[in-house]
Amino acid sequence: MKNLIKRYKFFIVTVIIMSIIFLIDFNVGKKALSIVGYSFKEMLLVIPPIFVLLGLLDVWVPRETMIKYMGEGSGIKGVALAIILGSAAAGPLYGAFPIAAVFMKKGVKFSNILIFIGAWSTTKIPMFLFELSSLGTKFAITRLLIDIPGIIIIAYILLRFVTKEEINELYKNAENL
Amino acid sequence: MDIFTASLWGITGAAFIAALVKDKQKTFNSIKMARGMMKNMIGEIVGILFLIGLILTFIPPEVIKNILGESNLFISTVISALVGSITLIPAFVAFPLVGSFVDAGASIVPAVAFLTTLTMVGIVTFPLEKQEFGLKFAAIRNALSFVFALIIALTMGVIM
Structure with missing residues (x-):
């Protein structure tokens, strides 16, 4: 109770x-x-x-695969994937947090998780389409071009604020999902 | 249902059936995991929905329009960013609202500040973010995003 x-x-x-x-x-x-x-x-x-997909991802996609594409050493490929996955997603920001947790469990690099959350919050394709139609092509594309470096910069600044121990703690919590 | 939500269901359905054919037990385990996660978060999510309802009742679109049109650009930009941070409006309401405003000749700086914090900063979703990432992380991410929203708005103002 x-x-x-x-x-x-x-x-x-x-x-x-x-x-x-x-x-x-x-x-x-x-x-x-x-x-x-x-x-x-x-x-x-x-x-x-979202949750069913997460469950499937958790059980079916091996940790190694996720690490290869989005983990340490995934480089620019990992960053690009994080932006694409975040942008293509449907749903409000609260949908991104459980996905981030499963990503941690699967060994996705923390900076890529931050970029994923940033992309989910600002460069979502469905939102971009609304923006195109109500504010015009020039407005929407300019904002998108400013937003992409913006979310990457936010991710790396955020990374400097969080200590290694805190990140390890987050990853450990994600293990227990 | 828009095409993105529809394809989300389509992809999920296809993946689920493929997984089921491949290994029934493993797939059932994944559903159990999904159910556990959902149970953990559903209280927060429904709470957030109630909070959104409350906030939008007291800050309706007309109020937002007034703030965006405030004559002092600095004040209207900061307040627009604040309002964007505490509200969570669906895209098909927010963009036409801002669009009609910019069409009427208003400055785009407060408009962009509002649109950016609307999605980047989440005061309402803060409890959920805190639960997943901890207080410090959630606070810094939201604060940083707020500052960046202002920078993005100013940059847009200079470029356009």
Whole structure:
């Protein structure tokens, strides 16, 4: 019971806030809930396949293969793969975190994981298409060209802030998935 | 369902069937692993969805439009970046919103700042990021991304 509360405490808190808003102003609560409904649908569309793919990746793809393509010494190939995988993905940023965890378990280099998260957050192809149509080709392409070096620079600066021990700790936690 | 989500399901389905044909037991193990991971995260994810609903109720698109159009460029850029950090709006709402605004002749610097932090910085998804990567990492990544969003916005302003 105590574990259950601990695990779902964030969820429980948001539900309580939502209930209070309903009590104060029913219409505002209804509006909030309809937005939740929309995001919920978005989540149901992407989260189940992401987790099934992750499970398959974990069991079927050998660690050696992942290390070869995206691990230490994978060089520019690993960086490019991280950007492509992140950009081609569907779903909001929270979908990237479990994937990052499995990548760690599989021995993917930490900097490549950071680039993957960056690509997922900024250079996603579905988003790029929306940007093309609403803001024009020049705007979208210029932003993309600034974003790509941007996420690589962010990844390497971030790398300097995190110590070797902290990274090892993260990888060890990922082992227990 | 857009084509990317559809292909995500397609690829997942095909991979699952191929795996099932190859080795039933191994594939069932992978599903068990997927279920375990999902159980660990679903509470946080649903909590995030509720939080998104709450935030968007209090910061609706009209408010965002007002902020983007603030006459002081510096203030509007920083506030736009902040609003982008705490909201999580679907792309098909965000881009047309910003598009209509830029078309009307507004500066693109706050617009780019907003679009960039919208996806790069996640205050709402912070609990989940913290759970996967730890507090320090999540804090630094979000702070760095915020600063970079401002730099990217300024660069766009200079180039375009």
